[in-house]
Amino acid sequence: MLRGHRTWVFDQKPVIVSTGTVGGPFEANGALAEDFDLLHSDLWLREDSYEKAHKVMIEEAAQKAMEKGGIQKEEVQFFLAGDLINQITPTSFASRTIGAPYLGLFGACSTSMEGLALGAAIINAKGAKYVLTGAASHNAAVEKQFRYPTEYGGQKPPTSQWTVTGAGMALLSDTGEGPQVTSATIGRVIDMGLSDPFNMGGAMAPAAVDTITAHLTERNIDPSYYDLIVTGDLGQIGHEVSLDLFKKHGIPIDDSFYSDCGLLIYKSDQPVLAGASGAGCSATVVYGHLLNRMKKGELKRILVVATGALLSPLSFQQKESIPCIAHAVSIEYGGEHSR
Protein backbone atom coordinates (compact mmCIF):
# COMPACT_ATOMS: atom_id res chain seq x y z
CA MET A 1 0.00 0.00 0.00
CA LEU A 2 2.76 2.48 0.89
CA ARG A 3 4.60 3.77 -2.14
CA GLY A 4 7.58 5.97 -1.47
CA HIS A 5 7.49 8.09 1.63
CA ARG A 6 3.93 9.35 1.90
CA THR A 7 1.80 7.94 -0.89
CA TRP A 8 -0.75 5.19 -0.47
CA VAL A 9 -1.78 3.11 -3.48
CA PHE A 10 -5.08 1.38 -2.80
CA ASP A 11 -4.98 -2.14 -4.29
CA GLN A 12 -8.53 -2.92 -3.19
CA LYS A 13 -9.84 0.09 -5.14
CA PRO A 14 -12.36 1.55 -2.66
CA VAL A 15 -15.45 2.76 -4.50
CA ILE A 16 -17.29 6.06 -4.05
CA VAL A 17 -20.74 4.48 -4.10
CA SER A 18 -22.68 7.70 -3.76
CA THR A 19 -22.36 11.32 -2.73
CA GLY A 20 -24.52 14.04 -1.24
CA THR A 21 -24.00 17.75 -1.83
CA VAL A 22 -25.86 20.67 -0.30
CA GLY A 23 -25.42 24.35 -1.11
CA GLY A 24 -26.68 27.78 -0.11
CA PRO A 25 -28.29 30.65 -2.03
CA PHE A 26 -25.02 32.00 -3.41
CA GLU A 27 -24.12 28.56 -4.76
CA ALA A 28 -27.60 28.27 -6.28
CA ASN A 29 -26.77 31.31 -8.40
CA GLY A 30 -23.33 29.91 -9.20
CA ALA A 31 -21.93 28.08 -12.19
CA LEU A 32 -22.43 24.56 -10.81
CA ALA A 33 -25.97 24.83 -9.38
CA GLU A 34 -27.07 21.84 -11.50
CA ASP A 35 -24.63 19.54 -9.73
CA PHE A 36 -25.97 20.04 -6.20
CA ASP A 37 -28.43 17.55 -4.72
CA LEU A 38 -30.04 20.17 -2.55
CA LEU A 39 -29.91 23.97 -2.66
CA HIS A 40 -31.21 26.33 -0.01
CA SER A 41 -32.61 29.76 -0.78
CA ASP A 42 -32.08 30.91 2.80
CA LEU A 43 -28.71 31.12 4.55
CA TRP A 44 -30.40 30.36 7.88
CA LEU A 45 -32.01 27.09 6.70
CA ARG A 46 -34.91 28.08 8.98
CA GLU A 47 -32.67 27.61 12.03
CA ASP A 48 -32.04 30.33 14.61
CA SER A 49 -28.28 30.49 14.20
CA TYR A 50 -25.80 30.09 11.36
CA GLU A 51 -23.99 27.39 13.31
CA LYS A 52 -27.16 25.33 13.52
CA ALA A 53 -27.75 25.87 9.81
CA HIS A 54 -24.21 24.64 9.24
CA LYS A 55 -24.97 21.46 11.20
CA VAL A 56 -28.19 20.87 9.27
CA MET A 57 -26.34 21.08 5.96
CA ILE A 58 -23.94 18.34 7.07
CA GLU A 59 -26.84 16.15 8.19
CA GLU A 60 -28.65 16.65 4.88
CA ALA A 61 -25.56 15.90 2.79
CA ALA A 62 -24.89 12.73 4.80
CA GLN A 63 -28.56 11.75 4.51
CA LYS A 64 -28.49 12.26 0.72
CA ALA A 65 -25.34 10.18 0.35
CA MET A 66 -26.80 7.30 2.36
CA GLU A 67 -30.13 7.52 0.54
CA LYS A 68 -28.49 7.42 -2.90
CA GLY A 69 -26.20 4.61 -1.78
CA GLY A 70 -29.22 2.66 -0.61
CA ILE A 71 -28.05 2.08 2.94
CA GLN A 72 -29.39 2.90 6.39
CA LYS A 73 -27.42 5.05 8.81
CA GLU A 74 -26.86 2.02 11.06
CA GLU A 75 -24.77 0.47 8.30
CA VAL A 76 -22.22 3.30 8.26
CA GLN A 77 -19.24 2.03 10.19
CA PHE A 78 -17.14 5.18 10.35
CA PHE A 79 -17.92 8.82 9.81
CA LEU A 80 -14.86 10.96 9.05
CA ALA A 81 -15.60 14.63 8.59
CA GLY A 82 -14.85 18.14 9.70
CA ASP A 83 -15.48 21.85 9.22
CA LEU A 84 -13.89 25.19 10.11
CA ILE A 85 -15.82 26.23 13.20
CA ASN A 86 -14.16 26.13 16.65
CA GLN A 87 -13.86 22.56 17.95
CA ILE A 88 -15.65 21.41 14.74
CA THR A 89 -18.98 21.48 16.60
CA PRO A 90 -21.25 21.49 13.49
CA THR A 91 -19.75 18.16 12.36
CA SER A 92 -19.76 16.64 15.85
CA PHE A 93 -23.38 17.71 16.40
CA ALA A 94 -24.33 16.24 13.02
CA SER A 95 -22.60 12.99 14.09
CA ARG A 96 -24.87 12.91 17.09
CA THR A 97 -27.78 12.65 14.65
CA ILE A 98 -26.08 10.18 12.30
CA GLY A 99 -25.00 7.99 15.20
CA ALA A 100 -22.13 6.25 13.42
CA PRO A 101 -18.69 5.82 15.03
CA TYR A 102 -17.05 9.14 14.39
CA LEU A 103 -13.56 10.52 13.85
CA GLY A 104 -13.59 14.31 13.73
CA LEU A 105 -11.04 15.82 11.36
CA PHE A 106 -9.51 19.23 11.08
CA GLY A 107 -7.37 20.08 8.08
CA ALA A 108 -8.95 23.47 7.41
CA CYS A 109 -10.05 23.48 3.74
CA SER A 110 -8.07 20.29 3.04
CA THR A 111 -10.43 18.27 5.27
CA SER A 112 -12.38 16.84 2.31
CA MET A 113 -9.38 14.98 0.90
CA GLU A 114 -7.95 14.20 4.33
CA GLY A 115 -11.20 12.35 5.00
CA LEU A 116 -11.29 10.64 1.60
CA ALA A 117 -7.68 9.46 1.93
CA LEU A 118 -8.22 8.09 5.43
CA GLY A 119 -11.58 6.56 4.52
CA ALA A 120 -10.07 4.83 1.51
CA ALA A 121 -7.18 3.59 3.65
CA ILE A 122 -9.63 2.08 6.16
CA ILE A 123 -11.61 0.36 3.39
CA ASN A 124 -8.44 -0.80 1.68
CA ALA A 125 -7.24 -2.41 4.92
CA LYS A 126 -10.63 -4.15 5.22
CA GLY A 127 -11.34 -2.08 8.30
CA ALA A 128 -14.89 -1.33 7.22
CA LYS A 129 -17.54 -1.97 4.60
CA TYR A 130 -19.03 1.51 4.59
CA VAL A 131 -17.27 4.75 5.45
CA LEU A 132 -18.94 8.13 5.18
CA THR A 133 -16.61 11.09 4.70
CA GLY A 134 -16.85 14.76 3.83
CA ALA A 135 -16.44 18.38 4.78
CA ALA A 136 -18.55 21.50 5.06
CA SER A 137 -18.42 25.24 5.56
CA HIS A 138 -21.01 27.99 6.02
CA ASN A 139 -20.16 31.45 4.74
CA ALA A 140 -21.68 33.50 7.57
CA ALA A 141 -20.56 31.17 10.38
CA VAL A 142 -16.98 31.13 9.07
CA GLU A 143 -16.86 34.89 8.41
CA LYS A 144 -18.12 35.48 11.94
CA GLN A 145 -15.34 33.38 13.40
CA PHE A 146 -12.38 34.29 11.21
CA ARG A 147 -13.12 37.85 10.13
CA TYR A 148 -15.69 40.49 10.97
CA PRO A 149 -19.44 40.36 11.62
CA THR A 150 -21.22 39.54 8.36
CA GLU A 151 -22.88 42.94 8.06
CA TYR A 152 -19.74 44.91 8.96
CA GLY A 153 -18.70 47.36 6.25
CA GLY A 154 -15.06 46.54 5.69
CA GLN A 155 -13.64 46.72 2.20
CA LYS A 156 -12.08 43.42 1.17
CA PRO A 157 -8.96 43.49 -1.00
CA PRO A 158 -9.02 41.90 -4.47
CA THR A 159 -6.97 38.94 -3.17
CA SER A 160 -9.64 37.81 -0.71
CA GLN A 161 -11.91 34.83 -1.34
CA TRP A 162 -15.54 33.97 -0.70
CA THR A 163 -16.29 31.12 1.73
CA VAL A 164 -18.59 28.53 0.21
CA THR A 165 -21.83 27.63 1.97
CA GLY A 166 -22.04 23.94 1.34
CA ALA A 167 -21.51 20.41 2.49
CA GLY A 168 -20.25 17.47 0.47
CA MET A 169 -20.30 13.88 1.67
CA ALA A 170 -19.17 10.68 0.00
CA LEU A 171 -20.01 7.10 0.86
CA LEU A 172 -17.09 4.73 0.38
CA SER A 173 -17.33 0.98 0.13
CA ASP A 174 -15.20 -2.01 -0.84
CA THR A 175 -17.65 -3.18 -3.49
CA GLY A 176 -20.14 -1.56 -5.81
CA GLU A 177 -20.25 0.52 -8.94
CA GLY A 178 -18.71 3.96 -9.15
CA PRO A 179 -15.52 6.01 -9.28
CA GLN A 180 -12.61 4.34 -7.52
CA VAL A 181 -10.15 5.92 -5.15
CA THR A 182 -6.80 4.68 -6.41
CA SER A 183 -4.15 6.53 -4.43
CA ALA A 184 -3.50 9.33 -1.98
CA THR A 185 -0.56 11.50 -1.02
CA ILE A 186 -0.54 13.09 2.41
CA GLY A 187 0.74 16.65 2.59
CA ARG A 188 3.37 18.24 4.77
CA VAL A 189 2.84 21.57 6.49
CA ILE A 190 4.50 24.25 4.38
CA ASP A 191 4.98 27.79 5.62
CA MET A 192 6.39 30.36 3.25
CA GLY A 193 6.09 33.16 5.79
CA LEU A 194 3.01 34.84 4.36
CA SER A 195 0.71 36.28 6.98
CA ASP A 196 -2.11 38.05 5.14
CA PRO A 197 -5.40 36.27 5.94
CA PHE A 198 -6.95 38.04 2.95
CA ASN A 199 -4.58 36.27 0.60
CA MET A 200 -4.88 32.58 1.43
CA GLY A 201 -4.38 31.40 -2.13
CA GLY A 202 -0.92 32.93 -2.27
CA ALA A 203 -0.03 31.28 1.03
CA MET A 204 -1.37 27.84 0.07
CA ALA A 205 0.07 27.49 -3.45
CA PRO A 206 3.49 26.10 -2.33
CA ALA A 207 1.75 23.37 -0.27
CA ALA A 208 -0.25 22.29 -3.32
CA VAL A 209 2.85 22.26 -5.51
CA ASP A 210 4.78 20.25 -2.90
CA THR A 211 2.10 17.58 -2.61
CA ILE A 212 1.51 17.30 -6.37
CA THR A 213 5.25 17.00 -7.00
CA ALA A 214 5.60 14.32 -4.32
CA HIS A 215 2.59 12.44 -5.69
CA LEU A 216 3.94 12.35 -9.24
CA THR A 217 7.43 11.33 -8.10
CA GLU A 218 6.33 8.62 -5.69
CA ARG A 219 3.83 7.09 -8.09
CA ASN A 220 6.36 7.58 -10.87
CA ILE A 221 3.83 9.00 -13.29
CA ASP A 222 3.69 11.96 -15.64
CA PRO A 223 1.16 14.78 -14.97
CA SER A 224 -0.49 13.81 -18.28
CA TYR A 225 -1.59 10.56 -16.60
CA TYR A 226 -4.50 12.64 -15.30
CA ASP A 227 -7.29 14.19 -17.33
CA LEU A 228 -7.61 16.83 -14.67
CA ILE A 229 -5.57 17.95 -11.71
CA VAL A 230 -7.75 20.13 -9.55
CA THR A 231 -6.77 22.09 -6.46
CA GLY A 232 -9.17 22.88 -3.63
CA ASP A 233 -9.39 26.61 -3.12
CA LEU A 234 -6.29 28.39 -4.36
CA GLY A 235 -8.36 31.03 -6.13
CA GLN A 236 -7.03 33.20 -8.90
CA ILE A 237 -3.78 34.26 -7.25
CA GLY A 238 -2.86 30.88 -5.83
CA HIS A 239 -3.67 29.20 -9.14
CA GLU A 240 -1.40 31.48 -11.11
CA VAL A 241 1.40 31.31 -8.55
CA SER A 242 1.27 27.50 -8.50
CA LEU A 243 1.56 27.46 -12.31
CA ASP A 244 4.62 29.71 -11.98
CA LEU A 245 6.12 27.26 -9.50
CA PHE A 246 5.47 24.24 -11.75
CA LYS A 247 7.18 26.09 -14.57
CA LYS A 248 10.11 26.93 -12.31
CA HIS A 249 10.50 23.31 -11.22
CA GLY A 250 10.08 22.04 -14.79
CA ILE A 251 6.89 20.06 -14.19
CA PRO A 252 4.75 19.98 -17.35
CA ILE A 253 1.42 21.13 -15.91
CA ASP A 254 -0.57 23.79 -17.72
CA ASP A 255 -4.00 25.37 -17.70
CA SER A 256 -5.46 22.82 -20.15
CA PHE A 257 -5.78 20.14 -17.45
CA TYR A 258 -5.08 22.05 -14.26
CA SER A 259 -7.91 23.85 -12.52
CA ASP A 260 -9.17 24.98 -9.14
CA CYS A 261 -12.49 24.25 -7.41
CA GLY A 262 -12.52 27.82 -6.11
CA LEU A 263 -12.56 29.09 -9.69
CA LEU A 264 -15.18 26.61 -10.94
CA ILE A 265 -18.03 27.01 -8.45
CA TYR A 266 -19.12 30.59 -9.08
CA LYS A 267 -19.96 32.61 -12.15
CA SER A 268 -17.57 35.34 -13.15
CA ASP A 269 -20.17 38.05 -12.47
CA GLN A 270 -20.56 37.05 -8.82
CA PRO A 271 -18.69 39.39 -6.45
CA VAL A 272 -16.26 36.80 -5.07
CA LEU A 273 -13.01 38.70 -5.80
CA ALA A 274 -10.23 36.08 -6.16
CA GLY A 275 -12.53 33.04 -6.04
CA ALA A 276 -14.11 30.65 -3.58
CA SER A 277 -12.66 29.05 -0.47
CA GLY A 278 -13.77 27.01 2.52
CA ALA A 279 -13.88 23.35 3.45
CA GLY A 280 -17.14 23.00 1.54
CA CYS A 281 -15.59 24.28 -1.67
CA SER A 282 -13.58 21.22 -2.70
CA ALA A 283 -16.10 18.88 -1.07
CA THR A 284 -19.10 20.11 -3.07
CA VAL A 285 -17.26 20.64 -6.36
CA VAL A 286 -15.57 17.22 -6.31
CA TYR A 287 -18.46 15.19 -4.92
CA GLY A 288 -20.96 17.02 -7.11
CA HIS A 289 -19.66 18.46 -10.35
CA LEU A 290 -16.46 16.49 -10.95
CA LEU A 291 -17.83 13.04 -10.09
CA ASN A 292 -20.84 13.78 -12.31
CA ARG A 293 -18.44 14.55 -15.15
CA MET A 294 -16.63 11.28 -14.46
CA LYS A 295 -19.90 9.37 -14.57
CA LYS A 296 -20.70 10.99 -17.91
CA GLY A 297 -17.34 9.75 -19.16
CA GLU A 298 -15.89 13.23 -19.69
CA LEU A 299 -13.11 12.55 -17.20
CA LYS A 300 -11.45 9.22 -16.49
CA ARG A 301 -8.66 10.05 -14.08
CA ILE A 302 -8.54 13.02 -11.79
CA LEU A 303 -6.23 14.14 -9.02
CA VAL A 304 -7.88 16.25 -6.35
CA VAL A 305 -5.53 18.36 -4.23
CA ALA A 306 -7.45 19.99 -1.39
CA THR A 307 -5.53 22.88 0.13
CA GLY A 308 -5.86 24.17 3.67
CA ALA A 309 -4.60 27.24 5.53
CA LEU A 310 -4.02 26.19 9.14
CA LEU A 311 -4.47 29.55 10.81
CA SER A 312 -6.77 30.79 13.53
CA PRO A 313 -8.08 34.31 14.24
CA LEU A 314 -5.82 34.31 17.30
CA SER A 315 -2.68 33.23 15.45
CA PHE A 316 -2.91 35.95 12.83
CA GLN A 317 -3.65 38.66 15.38
CA GLN A 318 -0.48 37.53 17.14
CA LYS A 319 1.31 38.14 13.82
CA GLU A 320 2.09 34.49 13.13
CA SER A 321 2.52 33.40 9.54
CA ILE A 322 0.08 31.00 7.89
CA PRO A 323 1.12 27.32 7.78
CA CYS A 324 -0.52 25.50 4.88
CA ILE A 325 -1.19 21.92 3.84
CA ALA A 326 -2.49 20.01 0.83
CA HIS A 327 -3.65 16.41 0.49
CA ALA A 328 -3.94 14.72 -2.90
CA VAL A 329 -6.31 11.88 -3.78
CA SER A 330 -6.64 10.29 -7.21
CA ILE A 331 -10.03 9.12 -8.42
CA GLU A 332 -10.41 6.95 -11.51
CA TYR A 333 -13.45 5.71 -13.38
CA GLY A 334 -13.86 3.89 -16.65
CA GLY A 335 -10.29 3.05 -17.54
CA GLU A 336 -7.89 4.95 -19.73
CA HIS A 337 -7.72 8.52 -20.90
CA SER A 338 -10.47 10.72 -22.17
CA ARG A 339 -8.14 13.28 -23.67
Next chain:
Amino acid sequence: MSSKNKKLTPAQQDYQEVQKQREIKRPLLTNCLKAFLTGGLICLIGQVIQNFYIHNFNFTEQTAGNPTVGTLIFISMLLTGFGVYDRIAQFSGAGSAVPVTGFGNAVISAAIEHRTEGFVLGVGGNMFKLAGSVILFGVFSAFVVSIIKTILIMWGGL
Protein backbone atom coordinates in the same frame (compact mmCIF):
# COMPACT_ATOMS: atom_id res chain seq x y z
CA MET B 1 10.29 45.31 6.18
CA SER B 2 14.01 44.53 6.22
CA SER B 3 13.91 43.32 9.83
CA LYS B 4 10.98 41.08 8.92
CA ASN B 5 12.87 39.72 5.91
CA LYS B 6 15.81 38.69 8.06
CA LYS B 7 13.71 36.06 9.79
CA LEU B 8 12.72 34.49 6.48
CA THR B 9 14.77 31.75 4.88
CA PRO B 10 16.08 32.35 1.35
CA ALA B 11 13.47 29.92 -0.01
CA GLN B 12 10.70 31.89 1.68
CA GLN B 13 12.06 35.16 0.32
CA ASP B 14 12.27 33.70 -3.18
CA TYR B 15 8.72 32.49 -3.01
CA GLN B 16 7.41 35.79 -1.69
CA GLU B 17 8.99 37.51 -4.68
CA VAL B 18 7.18 35.12 -7.06
CA GLN B 19 3.95 35.53 -5.14
CA LYS B 20 4.13 39.31 -5.19
CA GLN B 21 4.20 39.32 -8.99
CA ARG B 22 0.79 37.62 -9.07
CA GLU B 23 -0.84 39.38 -6.14
CA ILE B 24 -3.58 41.72 -7.32
CA LYS B 25 -2.96 45.13 -5.78
CA ARG B 26 -5.72 47.24 -4.35
CA PRO B 27 -6.60 49.89 -6.95
CA LEU B 28 -5.42 52.76 -4.73
CA LEU B 29 -6.34 55.71 -6.92
CA THR B 30 -9.87 54.56 -7.82
CA ASN B 31 -10.43 53.46 -4.21
CA CYS B 32 -9.42 56.93 -2.97
CA LEU B 33 -11.68 58.58 -5.52
CA LYS B 34 -14.64 56.37 -4.58
CA ALA B 35 -13.98 56.98 -0.86
CA PHE B 36 -13.76 60.74 -1.47
CA LEU B 37 -17.06 60.82 -3.36
CA THR B 38 -19.11 58.55 -1.06
CA GLY B 39 -17.60 60.11 2.08
CA GLY B 40 -18.48 63.53 0.68
CA LEU B 41 -21.97 62.37 -0.17
CA ILE B 42 -22.55 61.13 3.39
CA CYS B 43 -21.31 64.50 4.74
CA LEU B 44 -23.61 66.32 2.32
CA ILE B 45 -26.57 64.30 3.62
CA GLY B 46 -25.44 65.15 7.15
CA GLN B 47 -25.38 68.85 6.26
CA VAL B 48 -28.89 68.67 4.80
CA ILE B 49 -30.12 67.00 8.00
CA GLN B 50 -28.40 69.63 10.15
CA ASN B 51 -29.95 72.49 8.18
CA PHE B 52 -33.31 70.77 8.48
CA TYR B 53 -32.99 70.75 12.29
CA ILE B 54 -31.80 74.36 12.42
CA HIS B 55 -34.60 75.67 10.22
CA ASN B 56 -37.49 73.59 11.45
CA PHE B 57 -36.69 73.17 15.12
CA ASN B 58 -35.24 75.23 17.89
CA PHE B 59 -31.59 74.30 17.25
CA THR B 60 -28.53 76.48 16.73
CA GLU B 61 -25.51 75.54 14.67
CA GLN B 62 -23.81 74.37 17.90
CA THR B 63 -26.67 72.29 19.26
CA ALA B 64 -27.84 70.74 15.97
CA GLY B 65 -24.82 68.39 15.95
CA ASN B 66 -26.26 65.81 18.33
CA PRO B 67 -29.61 65.16 16.60
CA THR B 68 -27.80 65.13 13.23
CA VAL B 69 -25.35 62.45 14.35
CA GLY B 70 -28.23 60.52 15.94
CA THR B 71 -30.18 60.56 12.69
CA LEU B 72 -27.19 59.48 10.62
CA ILE B 73 -26.46 56.59 12.98
CA PHE B 74 -30.12 55.57 12.85
CA ILE B 75 -30.03 55.49 9.04
CA SER B 76 -26.81 53.47 9.09
CA MET B 77 -28.36 51.05 11.58
CA LEU B 78 -31.29 50.45 9.25
CA LEU B 79 -28.99 49.99 6.25
CA THR B 80 -26.86 47.53 8.25
CA GLY B 81 -29.90 45.58 9.40
CA PHE B 82 -31.21 45.30 5.86
CA GLY B 83 -27.82 44.06 4.68
CA VAL B 84 -27.06 47.04 2.43
CA TYR B 85 -24.29 48.82 4.32
CA ASP B 86 -21.61 46.16 3.78
CA ARG B 87 -22.26 46.32 0.03
CA ILE B 88 -21.91 50.09 0.01
CA ALA B 89 -18.70 49.65 2.02
CA GLN B 90 -17.16 47.19 -0.44
CA PHE B 91 -17.56 49.92 -3.06
CA SER B 92 -16.59 52.94 -1.00
CA GLY B 93 -14.05 51.66 1.54
CA ALA B 94 -12.93 54.43 3.88
CA GLY B 95 -15.65 56.68 2.44
CA SER B 96 -18.28 54.83 4.46
CA ALA B 97 -15.99 53.70 7.30
CA VAL B 98 -14.64 57.06 8.48
CA PRO B 99 -17.91 59.05 8.90
CA VAL B 100 -20.03 58.42 11.99
CA THR B 101 -22.19 56.02 9.93
CA GLY B 102 -19.22 53.62 9.84
CA PHE B 103 -19.03 53.71 13.61
CA GLY B 104 -22.76 52.96 13.81
CA ASN B 105 -22.31 50.07 11.39
CA ALA B 106 -19.43 48.59 13.43
CA VAL B 107 -21.58 48.63 16.58
CA ILE B 108 -24.82 47.36 15.11
CA SER B 109 -23.26 44.67 12.91
CA ALA B 110 -21.53 43.16 15.96
CA ALA B 111 -24.78 43.37 17.94
CA ILE B 112 -26.75 41.56 15.20
CA GLU B 113 -24.01 38.97 14.75
CA HIS B 114 -23.88 37.95 18.39
CA ARG B 115 -27.64 38.01 19.06
CA THR B 116 -27.58 34.19 18.96
CA GLU B 117 -25.44 34.08 22.11
CA GLY B 118 -28.07 35.96 24.13
CA PHE B 119 -28.53 39.58 25.18
CA VAL B 120 -25.98 39.76 28.00
CA LEU B 121 -23.01 37.71 26.85
CA GLY B 122 -23.84 38.00 23.16
CA VAL B 123 -25.15 41.47 22.27
CA GLY B 124 -23.87 43.22 25.40
CA GLY B 125 -20.48 41.60 25.48
CA ASN B 126 -19.71 41.87 21.78
CA MET B 127 -21.44 45.07 20.66
CA PHE B 128 -18.27 47.15 21.07
CA LYS B 129 -15.94 44.41 19.86
CA LEU B 130 -14.95 46.52 16.85
CA ALA B 131 -15.98 50.00 17.99
CA GLY B 132 -14.47 49.63 21.45
CA SER B 133 -10.98 50.52 20.30
CA VAL B 134 -12.36 53.59 18.49
CA ILE B 135 -13.94 54.75 21.75
CA LEU B 136 -10.85 53.99 23.84
CA PHE B 137 -8.32 55.68 21.60
CA GLY B 138 -10.74 58.46 20.69
CA VAL B 139 -11.29 59.38 24.32
CA PHE B 140 -7.59 59.05 25.08
CA SER B 141 -6.53 61.30 22.18
CA ALA B 142 -9.16 63.86 23.21
CA PHE B 143 -7.68 63.77 26.72
CA VAL B 144 -4.14 64.33 25.43
CA VAL B 145 -5.19 67.13 23.09
CA SER B 146 -7.15 68.90 25.81
CA ILE B 147 -4.16 68.74 28.19
CA ILE B 148 -1.94 70.28 25.51
CA LYS B 149 -4.53 72.97 24.89
CA THR B 150 -4.88 73.74 28.61
CA ILE B 151 -1.13 74.02 29.04
CA LEU B 152 -0.81 76.30 26.03
CA ILE B 153 -3.59 78.59 27.30
CA MET B 154 -2.29 78.71 30.87
CA TRP B 155 1.40 79.25 30.12
CA GLY B 156 1.55 80.19 26.49
CA GLY B 157 -1.06 82.90 26.87
CA LEU B 158 -2.94 81.98 23.69
